[in-house]
Amino acid sequence: MYKLLLCWRYLRTRWIALASVVSVTLGVATMIVVNAVMAGFSHEMQTRIHGILSDIVFESHSLSGFQDPDWHMEEIRRAAGDNIAGMTPTVAVPAMLSFQVRGQWITRQVMFIGIDADTHASVSDFGEYLQHPANRQQLSFDLREGGYDTQLDADAESEPLRPALENAGWPYRRERVEQEKLWRQQQQAAGGPVRPLDQHVDAVLAATEDPAPPSDTTNSTDLDAAAPIDPFRQARPDEGRTMDPATEQFAGIVPGIGLASFRDRSGVDRFLILPGDDVKVTFPTAGTPPKAVSNTFTVVDFYESKMSEYDSNFVFVPLEELQRMRGMIEPETGIGSVNSIQIKLAEGANLDEVRDALRKAFPPELYAVSTWRDKQGPLLSAVDMEMAVLNILLFLIVAVAGFGILAIFFMIVVEKTRDIGILKAIGAGSSGIAGIFLGYGLALGIVGGGVGMALGLTITWNINNIRQAVEWWTGQRVFDPSIYYFFNIPTIINPFTVSWIIAGAVGIAVAASVLPAFRAARLHPVEALRHE
């Protein structure tokens, strides 16, 4: 009983001891915040990566791919059984994307991916990353009549707008064509040389060039019949007719937003191209040796996964267009080739098991089967490693705090020597005296850990407010969205981690009080009473 009472009294009257647990408090708070932020980043990154990559990627080693994806998908279904929730074929080739900004051509190296608009969204979160609400429902490679999102996130009010996207789509395209027409008229009026606009040249080029053999016979014989259905084919040679860019578009293309824009220091996105602009893509054909071919496409939307690696690298086009342009469709049978199949697994299926089953079912010389984790293995393990090292370092801080407690406890034992003598004189046993100091250590640990937890959780919950305050105070961007691609610092508080941190801190405080408690217990009552 007296142990509790005295612990409580000491706790309330010894401020120096409370000072010694400040370092425990800070250590605990830091550990909680760091773990929450790291877990948040890691989780965000994993969902991003996983959202972009399907669960399992089944791909050919060759750029030309394999024929007949339907047959392959049947085989995959046979090998993996009920574990498959969805599949979609894709073609991915390296390519160069070129577009014109203020009369200057900008060329970037990209991964050119042909996707099946109907099924691609079923294997990954692809659809969620598009900028037009209707495209998020169901992707269409036709240019939309405006309505692109100008807000990054529907719920976030403070985030900057993307005013440039407000007009994007057909209205922007018409306006641009109008301006070009005006410019040409001015040039003519000024008597200067009438230089054909790139847009115009592209239209002509697209009309005369047809790199891939037509996939269906109607295409080559009766172009007019196909024209109303496919806007792209309207651009095909109509015996010298050039397309009208104000009302027609090329094949749709969805570039990553990082290719089309950059984020300035204030966090506002500046767009180089907008939906409605035309771009050129140069890519290799299938077959040996590959030939480079170029084609013009119309930007219909942007892809924004917020993983800058992907957002500045991926460009999506309709699968069939790419197959046709690359010559991946057998002219006789009309059977196309793809170079990968994206697989989504059913809920609860084991990723590695399915991968191994598929690896067994298909010859490894021809096909590579990998999970999304395999694809991003080094990145994920680097993050885990970073987290482990940080935890060790921070725990060492708490351990150092333990030595502070040890020192201060020794001081308190010396200071309390007489009281210890009194307690012994009135019949307290050595274990009881030791109990006072162990209990005191426990109480300090609980106070330090508890305050640390409260502090850590408060900081974690308000980390974005704190970030804003620090930014306002220093005028520096603490968390640069142009690097991280998210505006808010993501956090995840794992109760299990938090309780381990608290338990560790309390354990250290108790461990630090063992030695002083032992010393107090061994004090001789007569010596202690004589102590003045």
Place this chain on the structure above:
Amino acid sequence: MSSEFDTAAAQLRLHDATPAPVTSSPVLRGIGLRKKYRSGTSTLEVLRGVDVELAAGEFVAIVGQSGSGKTTLLHLLGLLDAPDGGEVHLAGTRIDTLSSSKQDLIRNTQIGMVFQSYHLLPELDAVENVLAPLYVRYGMLEWLRRRHDARQEAVALLERFGLGARLSHRPRQLSGGEMQRVAIARALIARPQLLLADEPTGNLDAASGAGILETLTELNQSDGLSIVMVTHDTAIAARAGRVIKLADGCVEQQLTTPGRSAHAPPDFHERPARAGG
């Protein structure tokens, strides 16, 4: 109310106020007590075979010069220190060889101690200081059951000593005399057979010291408490029923003061020794 306390501790009924007759059966006996202190190579023999006896209801003063070993003797009798030779008996039982937990129990229940510099716990208020031995004795649940009665008893003791208005004062807010009376109340709360007082008036001015002495005398006479008091002041020692004079670790002289006269035997006057033992 009193039946709630350990019967071992309740041999003396403080509040029954029946003056116990001075009987011949000794409550406390020290037989041939020896104690040595070593400091480095030299050994200091503080006690060289001291025999003391305290009858129930007796008030004995131990006097002697500084360094005569009187405080050491008190510590041996109070089980705060172990003798190098000799025996200590409490109510007929040898207690100096008991296990330390049993000794703790005896200190807690049978022996009350009062010190020169009061030795109150600074974190506790007056009532809590008085209750400290009971805190030590009882576990959490036991204490919760008894705390009401125990507190009442502590308050009653303090009121008896004239500290009714000082119940929730911390030691540093009390005067020396008040602190010593709190310390006496603490020594009595467990209803011990025996009170050991080490220079209880040593740090007090004359008036406060006289008050404390009055209290001790009254406890001895009306409650029949057996008291051993160490002092260097022969005038104070004269208040006791019997005076044991120590010199060089031996009992030099035993004097009985008939009728507890206030004036001391003449041969004590020549030593106005100051420092406490």
